[in-house]
Each structure stands twice: as C-alpha cells, then as structure tokens.
Amino acid sequence: MKTIQEHEPQRAKPDTARMNVGTAERVGSAIGGGALVAYGLSRRSVGGALLALLGGAALYRGVTGSCPAYTSLGITTAADDRPLEEQLKERGISIEKTITINRPPEELYASWRSLPALPGVMGGLAPDGRTGGEGSRRLAEETAGSRAQWESMITEEKQNELIGWRSLPDADVESVGSVRFIPCNGGMGTEVKVALSYSPPAGRAGDAVAKLFGKDPSRRLGEDLRRFQQKMETGDIVSAGQRVSGNTGSDAGNEDARRFAWGSRDSVEEASWESFPASDPPAW
Amino acid sequence: MKAVCWNGTTDVRVENVPDPEIINGRDAIIKITSTAICGSDLHLYNGYNPTMEKGDVLGHEFMGEVVAVGKESVRLSVGDRVVIPFTIACGSCVFCRQSLTSLCDNSNPNAEMAAKAFGYSPSGLFGYSHLFGGYAGGQAEYARVPFADVGAFKVPEEIPDEKVLFLSDIFPTGYMAAENCDIRPGDIVAVWGCGPVAQLTIKCAYLLGAERVIAIDNVPERLEMARTHGGAEVINYDEVDDVLETLKEMTGGLGPHCCIDAVGMEAHGSSLDNIYDWAKQTVRLETDRPHVLRQAIQACRKGGRLSLPGVYSGFIDKFPIGAAFNKGLTFKMGQTHVHRYMPLLLDLVQQGKIDPTFIITHRAPLDDAPALYEKFKKKEDNCIKVVLKP
Numbered sequence: 001m002k003t004i005q006e007h008e009p010q011r012a013k014p015d016t017a018r019m020n021v022g023t024a025e026r027v028g029s030a031i032g033g034g035a036l037v038a039y040g041l042s043r044r045s046v047g048g049a050l051l052a053l054l055g056g057a058a059l060y061r062g063v064t065g066s067c068p069a070y071t072s073l074g075i076t077t078a079a080d081d082r083p084l085e086e087q088l089k090e091r092g093i094s095i096e097k098t099i100t101i102n103r104p105p106e107e108l109y110a111s112w113r114s115l116p117a118l119p120g121v122m123g124g125l126a127p128d129g130r131t132g133g134e135g136s137r138r139l140a141e142e143t144a145g146s147r148a149q150w151e152s153m154i155t156e157e158k159q160n161e162l163i164g165w166r167s168l169p170d171a172d173v174e175s176v177g178s179v180r181f182i183p184c185n186g187g188m189g190t191e192v193k194v195a196l197s198y199s200p201p202a203g204r205a206g207d208a209v210a211k212l213f214g215k216d217p218s219r220r221l222g223e224d225l226r227r228f229q230q231k232m233e234t235g236d237i238v239s240a241g242q243r244v245s246g247n248t249g250s251d252a253g254n255e256d257a258r259r260f261a262w263g264s265r266d267s268v269e270e271a272s273w274e275s276f277p278a279s280d281p282p283a284w
Numbered sequence: 285m286k287a288v289c290w291n292g293t294t295d296v297r298v299e300n301v302p303d304p305e306i307i308n309g310r311d312a313i314i315k316i317t318s319t320a321i322c323g324s325d326l327h328l329y330n331g332y333n334p335t336m337e338k339g340d341v342l343g344h345e346f347m348g349e350v351v352a353v354g355k356e357s358v359r360l361s362v363g364d365r366v367v368i369p370f371t372i373a374c375g376s377c378v379f380c381r382q383s384l385t386s387l388c389d390n391s392n393p394n395a396e397m398a399a400k401a402f403g404y405s406p407s408g409l410f411g412y413s414h415l416f417g418g419y420a421g422g423q424a425e426y427a428r429v430p431f432a433d434v435g436a437f438k439v440p441e442e443i444p445d446e447k448v449l450f451l452s453d454i455f456p457t458g459y460m461a462a463e464n465c466d467i468r469p470g471d472i473v474a475v476w477g478c479g480p481v482a483q484l485t486i487k488c489a490y491l492l493g494a495e496r497v498i499a500i501d502n503v504p505e506r507l508e509m510a511r512t513h514g515g516a517e518v519i520n521y522d523e524v525d526d527v528l529e530t531l532k533e534m535t536g537g538l539g540p541h542c543c544i545d546a547v548g549m550e551a552h553g554s555s556l557d558n559i560y561d562w563a564k565q566t567v568r569l570e571t572d573r574p575h576v577l578r579q580a581i582q583a584c585r586k587g588g589r590l591s592l593p594g595v596y597s598g599f600i601d602k603f604p605i606g607a608a609f610n611k612g613l614t615f616k617m618g619q620t621h622v623h624r625y626m627p628l629l630l631d632l633v634q635q636g637k638i639d640p641t642f643i644i645t646h647r648a649p650l651d652d653a654p655a656l657y658e659k660f661k662k663k664e665d666n667c668i669k670v671v672l673k674p
Binding site: 100102185188189219222223226229230233234235236237238239240241 | 304305307308309310356374375376377378381389390391392393394395396399408417418419420428430431
C-alpha cells in the first residue's frame, strides 16, 4: 500500500509513456507486425515498403505495449494494475480542502476517528468493526430511494497526524482519501487537510452519489468541514432553524410559560452530531 | 407569533409565523420588548440583496426578556433582561478570540455561499438575508438567539429600553466608526450622512478627542439634529456649490483629517457620477452607488484616515484609487464587532455621558411596521429612527 503522502496531487505522467495495449493484443500485434515487415521487405516495391512500415508500427506497439493511436483516442485495452489512487487521479474526481480549527490536533484526531458518519468526506465509516485501527466499515447512504454501498477501510493511521482510507474492491464508489492534522497558530490551532478522490459509478448508485455530492463536490466537502469546525469549536452544528414563512403559524395563546414549556427539553434535534453533516446545500 | 416579513422589493407585511424554538444547547428564546428599524434594513427593503426570500423575518436591533434557554446555556436564566448584538458570534473561533465578532467563523450556516461572494465568510446576522445565514430577525414578538451565552448582553432593570436598545447595533457602529479613523487631539472629522449611525458617530468622535465635527447631508431635520444634539457644523449639499470646496474652506485649505462614510451603498446626490451609478445600479450593472465614498476620498487631507460604517455589499465603479494612493490614505471598514463595545457603551449610558434616545422620532406597535418602512425610506414626517414595541 502506498503511503498517504503519495496521494497528493502530482502532475500526471505523459500519456504516451503508458501501456494501453492488452497482453493478447500485444502478442498478436507483434507477430502480425513482424510478418508484415518480412513480407513487405521481400516485395522490394513501393507498396511493399509501405506494408513494411505499417508492420513496423504494429511490431512497435506489440513490443512496447503503447499505441499512439489508442493514446490519442483515449482507448486502453491493457488491464490497469496501478494503485487505485493513481487510477482515480486520472478518471475520477479529486478534491482537496484545508481549514484551520482552533483546537489542538489530538482533539481533532480523536473526534474524527470516532465520527459515526462523514458521508461527504469518507463515504461514511460506521463505528462497528473498529479493531486495531483497521477494518472495514459499511455505510448505506440512502439518498432519495437509491442506495450506494460505500465500504471503506482505514489504510493508514498516525496518531494525531493522519488518517488514510480507501474503498474496498466491491464498493459502489471507488475512493481514496486522507485527512492530515498539522499544528499551527502557535500550537493553539490545527490545519485540517483533506484530500479525496472518487470515481462515481453509473446507474442508480451513481445517482445517489451525485445527489450526495451535489453539483459541486468541492463545495460539499467545504460544508462538511465547516460543520466539523463548528462542532469542534462551539460544540454544536449551527443552524438558522426552521424555515420561517408567513401566515403558517397559529396565533392562539400568548402565555410564555405554556408556549415555552419545552425550554429545557433535549436540544439539538434538527442539527445533531448523529446527523452530521445535517443540512442540504442552501437553496439559492 | 407576529413578525415583520419581507415579501419582495418595498413589500413588507406583518404576518403570523411559527414561534421560534430552541435548536442548539446554547440558544435562548427572547420575548422582544423593543426593536428598531435600521437604515441597513432599507437596503433589503429596496431589494438590493438577492438572497432575501419571501417570508424572511426582518430586524436586527432588538432586546427583550429571556423566556427559554438551551440546556448548555449556563450564563443566562429565564427572566434575564438582555440586548442582542446583531452579529452572531460563537466566542471560540480564532476571530472571536480576537474580539472580531462580526467575522466569526462559525455562525453563518451558509458560509460557503458567503465565501463564494467575499472569499471568506463573515459572521451570521439576524434578519439580514440568506447570504448571512438566513436567521429570522427581531422585528417580531419572539426571536431565537444562537450562541446566546456569548451574545445576549444583560442590562440592569432600572434603565429603560430606549437607552440601551441601540447597544444592539447603531451605538457600537457609531462608536467603531469613530474609533476606526483613529482620531487624535485637534482632529477635524467630516461625517457624510446624518442618519442615526452618523448622529451617534458625531457624539463618539467628540468623545474620542475630535476638535471639530462637520456633518454633510441634505435633510434639514437631520442636519438640525446633528447641529443641536451633536454639536456638529453642518453642510447641506443642496445649498452649496461644491462640497469639496466648502470643506476645504472650512479646514484651512487642508481638508478634514478623518472622513466617515455613514451612508454606504445607496448614496443620494445629483452629481454626474451619482447619476451614472444610479443608472448602472438600476440595471444591476453595479451593485453599489459609491458617490459618498468617492467624495470622501477626494475631500480627505493628505495622510488622512477614512472609516466606512455605511454598508457596501458588492462592486463599485470608478473608485478613485489614484487619489487614495497618492494622498497616502488609510481605510478601515466592516460590520461592527458589537460584542466588543457593549460593556463600554453601557457604562457611558449609565454615567450619563451619552443618551442615545435623542435620535428616536417614531414609536409604534409592530403592526405599523410596513407604513413606517415607507416613511423611513422617504424620510417623511421627519422620520429618523423608528422603535417598534411588539
């Protein structure tokens, strides 16, 4: 397993240097190309020379496994055995966000580690099955009737410094991510850096993921991180409360004691740690 | 409960809305005893904020009695008499820790939206559009106050509402406006606009050591108030040929040391640049009309200081950066860090050094709010400051 630091965005290697021809095709290409070269040269004519050139190209892609035509068309018939994070860099969506939270790294690390659900960030890690710092957790993220199974496992942990995770092979959403906690602000605060790459699936699961992330995944991640900051700095997720609109309330009675008898009831119904991150993007 | 709701441009109505509820542990519910209409409410009334929604409860200057507290609110009890700062602040983020409470990192639930507009999000505000959080405001019978343990400011029973109501916004705003231009003994301070904030700024400028204050407006009763209550020299810009020349004459040819724009984005005036701004703002090519700001920059003495308590929201054209740069001006601006000033200003009220009630011209029940918005907008009936009693 690669270390998390290597998940950092890096300039993609030039595509031409990559193998994009499958093994069987390479064998066929090499044999056919070699035969064409031999036959073309034996003709000792202009047409023969052209055939030999064509055969040379086929021979080249067979030997090197890299086809310039495939590259320009974006085709690959080679099995991609690169690490998931590299693959997702190329065909998935990669986002990075940093916030500064006015709490020490130990506290943030511990809270992040114990989060029941961070669907926008980690695809959700259920608290069950957490043993020895590694394990797979399952979250069924239910969005408008369709489900995306999004299984993640912790791939790397450094106490108070970083947590890395990736999706399991049978997950509907392929993803890798990491969060790092870097002390700053004279030791009072912490930079929280999240890097996340994921590949949205097709079909119903894809719809669910699209709904989860919205049109702007970077903004969604930003909102999740703000809620994390709010929870850590203030103890609560802030909320403007119920949408107030005119002429929907009753005006019956004005006795404060009766109206606000619930004054000491349990707080945090609409915005809770359990429902974190709770609210939808604002409608505007 | 009854509340003043925004329904569209120049359309506010008193409606029945659901009572507020405790949502977070640090919330409190306030039964409102006094609430005011602010000049900045007129920006919303006039439709200059695109993130207002039909039904939003207006109002951000209010006080009252605590009728319910969340379970984590240890500092407040039912029955406390409190004034509520219009900026909502958590008290624990890096900005609140520096007393920059109008820049609180945590109190705007729509922070991502505001960050798109401004780069980073300021604090949430009561009743001031969804860009600032979409919180229901205080022109209502009740209001929910988030982070009430930090915000709700207890005031003694013996002081009447009207003497402390303005601690919620315009008194601290007037004070910070004066403080922001770093007044030194002997300084001449020019204040554009003679609205409620300006009236209090004039008083605070003298308090902070100004030798002379010159106030500029065109509304006779407001100029009169600045003269009699504030002790300011006044310029009626409709009655002089050239405000800049007049100011120059009045300041020994050097210009005022400090210039305060207490008008903001909806400046009036008949100069060419203001007609240009008005035309562009009308077709939404420019969000703000910065006529006063341009004039203040032009008028300011070399090495002078500008303070902007007047609200700006978006973009302006023809900003005279050359004048500002080449005269070496200093600018300070922003929403008021209300929490920071409340204890000090309450002290001033209790010592009798400032009694802000002189600005109140209209007192009315909540039901009269729509008519008073219109009156305040048109400056009819000598309307300067409206206090509503729910």
